Amino acid sequence: MRNLFFLLILVLFSATTKASDPMAICLITGLPASDVSYEKIQRIKLGKGSYGSVADILPAFAQKADTLGANAIVNYVGSQRFGFWPWRVVRPVVRGEAVKLDIASDKTCKDIGGATVQEVIDTNMEPHLLDEEKAPKGSS
Numbered sequence: 001m002r003n004l005f006f007l008l009i010l011v012l013f014s015a016t017t018k019a020s021d022p023m024a025i026c027l028i029t030g031l032p033a034s035d036v037s038y039e040k041i042q043r044i045k046l047g048k049g050s051y052g053s054v055a056d057i058l059p060a061f062a063q064k065a066d067t068l069g070a071n072a073i074v075n076y077v078g079s080q081r082f083g084f085w086p087w088r089v090v091r092p093v094v095r096g097e098a099v100k101l102d103i104a105s106d107k108t109c110k111d112i113g114g115a116t117v118q119e120v121i122d123t124n125m126e127p128h129l130l131d132e133e134k135a136p137k138g139s140s
């Protein structure tokens with residue numbers, strides 16, 4: 001009976017701990033700056049079986065990275081690819097390498113040249129293009 005009580009307490013505490021938010025995972029096209037260290041976890045790739053947008057599969061991609069314990073994806077690429085029958089099916093595919101970034105507490109994903117999964121979905125733009133759009137144009 002005592003073991004059952006402790007098991008119940010353990011289950012309650014594990015259910016109340018907040019998991020990380022997969023939509024806050026940092027997507028970086030290429031590699032972060034040399035002053036940012038990271039630990040490689042695993043290459044990941046996810047594709048949709050039919051037509052659609054990259055934004056359709058980004059939540060599942062982020063969830064997969066979060067499950068691996070990653071807080072960022074480096075060498076991120078999201079694109080439309082030809083499927084098995086290239087004349088019929090073009091499908092979205094995302095890929096990259098799940099990593100655990102070690103960044104200073106005063107830096108954000110944007111500071112190291114990335115964008116969160118949520119920002120990429122909201123803007124429908126590659127992470128490296130988000131900063132270029134906000135930069136003043138015509139400054140040569």
